[in-house]
Amino acid sequence: MSSIKQTLEQKGYDVWSIDVDQVVLDAIRLMAEKGIGALVVTEHEKMIGVITERDYARKIALKGRASSNTNIRDIMSDTVFYASPDNTVEECMAMMTEKRIRHLPIMEGDKLIGLISIGDLVKAKIAEQKFLIDQLLHYIHS
C-alpha cells in the first residue's frame, strides 16, 4: 500500500494558498497562473478552507455575485478534512469519496505540506496496481 508521502514525492510539494480576505477574482487569477483548480485558503497563515474552480462555477454568477467584489470567505469550503503523509492512498480516496471532496490538504503536524487531488490519487493507484500485476506475472512466469 503506497503512502501519500510517495504521492507527494512524485507530484511535488508545491501548495498554493491565498488569504481569506482577498476577492474571488484573485483566487481564479492565481489558479490560472499556476495551471491548477484549487487553492488552500489561509487566515493569519493558518489553513481555514479550500477554494476550487467548482466553488467559483456554482457560487458566483449563479448566486448573482461578481468575482471582483466577493470575498473568498463567502464561497470557500471551510473544510476541516485533511490527511497526513503517513495515510495510504486508499484511506485518502475513501475519505474524499465519503466527504464528496476533490482536493485534500496534507498536514505534517501543524504544517501544511501539500494539496492532493482525486486525480493524483487515481494516478498513484493505477501505478500501484500496475506494479502488482507485473510482480504477479513475473512470479507466474519464473
Add this chain to the structure above:
Amino acid sequence: MSSIKQTLEQKGYDVWSIDVDQVVLDAIRLMAEKGIGALVVTEHEKMIGVITERDYARKIALKGRASSNTNIRDIMSDTVFYASPDNTVEECMAMMTEKRIRHLPIMEGDKLIGLISIGDLVKAKIAEQKFLIDQLLHYIHS
C-alpha cells in the same frame, strides 16, 4: 481490455448539451442543475464543441467578460476530438492525455451517445486492473 461501451453502460448514457448561441450563464446553470462539470455544445443539433467549468474559470472574469452576456461560442473548446464506443479505455486515456482534454464525446456513427470524463476512465481502469489482479491471484493459489 475493456471498451468505452462498458464504461458508458456503468456510467449511463446521459449526455447534456446546450446550444452555442445561449450565454455562458445558461451553461453553468445547467451544469449546476445536473451536478456536472462539462456540456456538449451544439449548433443546429450538431456537436461543435465542449464547454467546461475550466473554460468558465479561465475565460470569463479573467478576460473582463460577464457570463450573462458572453456567448458560449466565445469560450468553448471547438474540439473535433471524439471516440467511438468500440475504442478501449486505454486508447481514450491516451488521446485525452495527448490533447490535454478532460472530457471526450462518444459518437456512434453520427449520433452523440455519451460524454466521458477522465475520472470515468480512471475508475474503469482501476476496476479492470483489480479484476486482473484477482484473476492472477486465483491462478497462483489454485
